[in-house]
Each structure stands twice: as structure tokens, then as C-alpha cells.
Amino acid sequence: AQSVAQPEDQVNVAEGNPLTVKCTYSVSGNPYLFWYVQYPNRGLQFLLKYITGDNLVKGSYGFEAEFNKSQTSFHLKKPSALVSDSALYFCAVRGTNTGTASKLTFGTGTRLQVTL
């Protein structure tokens, strides 16, 4: 079985400061890892993915994530937060030993609040 843990329900950061949203995972085989953002009453918007290659992945809107295999983590980061980054962030994983379906397993989400 595959699972994702997002240990923080909410992260608060001041605009201009760096932000980190944490994610750890458990999966069979090599992980495919994703970050999505959700604004109120909206669907999920793709931010970035890790499939293979460099452990530091760059995505949309200045976000990046670092894959750490030994710690089974995939934390989302941004060097300088904006108020407009305030939203709900989901980490998701898909293992490579999950049969034919590409099922994504999501964490429970972390609410990011960026204040002036």
C-alpha cells in the first residue's frame, strides 16, 4: 500500500520569507511524487513532479521540491513567499509496483497562510 503524510495542518509565513511544506511517503518500488495546489472552491492545480533524475525539482510559480530517498521525503519549498501563495497544498505519490492503474495517493493537505 502507498501512503503520504503531511504532518502540518497549517504553515504560517511572512511574505518575503522562505517557506517549506513537508511531505513524507511510503510506497512499493520507486516513487513518482507530485505537488498540487488548491484554491478555494477550485480543482487541483499541478505544481511539479519527481519521476527520476535530479533530486531538486523546479516547478510552477517559483516552487521547488527536494526528493530525499533515505528520508522518504519530498518537501515543497519557495525562497520568497507571496500572499498569493496562500492556498491548500497536497502532496501525492504513485508507486511503480501498483499494477496497471496510475492511482495517486494524496496526503490530507497543508494550508499555507502567507501574511504581510
Added chain:
Amino acid sequence: ETGVTQSPTHLIKTRGQQVTLRCSSQSGHNTVSWYQQALGQGPQFIFQYYREEENGRGNFPPRFSGLQFPNYSSELNVNALELDDSALYLCASSPQDRAYEQYFGPGTRLTVT
């Protein structure tokens, strides 16, 4: 390039009724996945369709069923609605050979009373 679209946006149904939700895939995508997102939770995988056949299913009862059409659009049908079915239903489409790369629509908010 047109993104994933879903209809309707909102829907209110009574317990015991049946509902059909619709999804149009992003251009060039041939795989569709459906997820249920209850309030305050992450999305939960319902099932996936590829070439008009169910390609995998999550832990949902048979009253949740789906269809995929030759143009890759899709329907989610839920029979005998229960109060716990109230949720945001998300459709995601994926390009050929990269079914793990899922692009989501805006969702349909279903309320069961």
C-alpha cells in the same frame, strides 16, 4: 489547448437518488481518473479509465460506476446516494503513456440531503 472541464459545477440530490457527473478530457489525453474529495480531506481515488475500460479501482462500492467514451470524455455515476457521498468530485486526464501525470478539472460539488 483546452483544459479538463467538468459539469455541473454544483449539484444537490436527495438520499437514494442517482447522479451522473461529466468530464471532458484535456486535448490529446486518453486516460481519465476520478477522485472523491470529502471536506477537509485529500482526494481519494475512485477509478481510472483507459480506452473505454476500467483500468483500476479504489475502495469504493459498486454503486460508483463510470464510462469513458471514444472521444475520451467520461461519466461518473453514483446510485443510491448516501449522505456521506457529499463531496467534491474531481476528474483528471492524463496523456498517453504518462497516466501518472494527472491534470485536474475544477470539480463538481455534490451535496446529498
